[in-house]
Amino acid sequence: MANKREEVKAGAVVVVAVVLFLIALVFVGGVNLFRKPRATYTTYFKFAGGLESGSFVRFGGMKVGTVKDVRIDKDDPTRVLVRLALDTETPVRANSKARISSLGFLGDNYVEISPGTRDSPRLSPGSEIPSAEIVQMTDVFTNVNELTLNAKKLLTDVDDKVLVVSDNADKLISNLNGVVNDVNQKNFSSALSQIDAMLSEDRPAMKSTLSNLDKASARLGPTIDRTQTTIDGANKMVGNMNAVLEENRAEIHDALLRLRETLVEAQRLMGDIDDTMVTDRPDLDETLANIRSASENLRQFTNTVKQRPYSLIRIKAEKDRVPPTGK
Numbered sequence: 301m302a303n304k305r306e307e308v309k310a311g312a313v314v315v316v317a318v319v320l321f322l323i324a325l326v327f328v329g330g331v332n333l334f335r336k337p338r339a340t341y342t343t344y345f346k347f348a349g350g351l352e353s354g355s356f357v358r359f360g361g362m363k364v365g366t367v368k369d370v371r372i373d374k375d376d377p378t379r380v381l382v383r384l385a386l387d388t389e390t391p392v393r394a395n396s397k398a399r400i401s402s403l404g405f406l407g408d409n410y411v412e413i414s415p416g417t418r419d420s421p422r423l424s425p426g427s428e429i430p431s432a433e434i435v436q437m438t439d440v441f442t443n444v445n446e447l448t449l450n451a452k453k454l455l456t457d458v459d460d461k462v463l464v465v466s467d468n469a470d471k472l473i474s475n476l477n478g479v480v481n482d483v484n485q486k487n488f489s490s491a492l493s494q495i496d497a498m499l500s501e502d503r504p505a506m507k508s509t510l511s512n513l514d515k516a517s518a519r520l521g522p523t524i525d526r527t528q529t530t531i532d533g534a535n536k537m538v539g540n541m542n543a544v545l546e547e548n549r550a551e552i553h554d555a556l557l558r559l560r561e562t563l564v565e566a567q568r569l570m571g572d573i574d575d576t577m578v579t580d581r582p583d584l585d586e587t588l589a590n591i592r593s594a595s596e597n598l599r600q601f602t603n604t605v606k607q608r609p610y611s612l613i614r615i616k617a618e619k620d621r622v623p624p625t626g627k
């Protein structure tokens with residue numbers, strides 16, 4: 301009986317150990333022992349940060365799945381493709397972000413998915429979760445080193461510029477000392493005295509000139525007012541003309557159209573007259589010649605009537621007298 305009890309105790313210990321081991325695999329190792337259904341999502345990182353298959357995936361700090369696969373993207377070799385196996389109940393939103401994080405400085409890296417916002421739609425399984433790149437310590441140290449070098453260079457440039465400014469200030473002070481010596485002070489005093497004397501001599505003329513300017517300004521005032529009145533009248537006249545043009549715009553437009561039509565008709569008529577003149581030129585020349593001949597005959601007839609009016613009532617024409625021969 302004692303041996304059986306010991307065997308039962310040993311078997312119980314083994315069963316408890318197996319159960320504890322399975323619980324550890326499920327809750328600590330993230331093993332999907334009971335084949336709980338999961339949905340697959342993808343995300344991309346420039347730097348995978350030590351992720352590998354089996355790494356945890358957390359949503360709001362809670363374990364919701366594991367990393368299924370990590371490999372270089374075939375379409376874009378500059379980034380890493382990470383496939384995530386998440387519980388189907390995980391509410392991944394369209395504005396959720398996937399980033400690589402770790403629990404403490406010595407903890408393993410895992411994928412943290414932000415919850416997003418409530419009004420954002422949920423992503424369907426197989427979709428891509430937008431990623432947020434982590435800042436690497438090497439980049440931080442590089443930026444700090446570059447900032448230190450730039451600061452040193454800036455300090456060196458500032459020192460050089462301060463030296464240049466100091467040299468220029470020394471030169472300026474020396475030049476000022478050279479300008480304000482005793483000789484130059486006497487020259488300045490003499491020049492100021494001469495200027496004062498000139499102002500004293502020319503003060504009456506300046507006053508007269510200023511008074512004349514005042515009188516001229518007073519005379520210009522009415523002229524400016526009249527000019528302004530004239531300008532106002534011209535503006536008013538222009539406004540009236542614009543108003544008239546606006547009122548009679550249609551009639552003026554019709555008159556211009558009729559004038560254009562009249563000019564076109566006159567041009568056409570002149571063209572017809574020109575064509576007629578060219579066509580009937582021989583007949584016109586003959587008619588003019590006949591008129592000229594008839595005019596000449598009429599002139600001769602008129603002269604005949606004036607010289608011999610009796611010829612109008614005689615039937616026979618009188619013979620011309622023959623001068624005597626002298627026999």
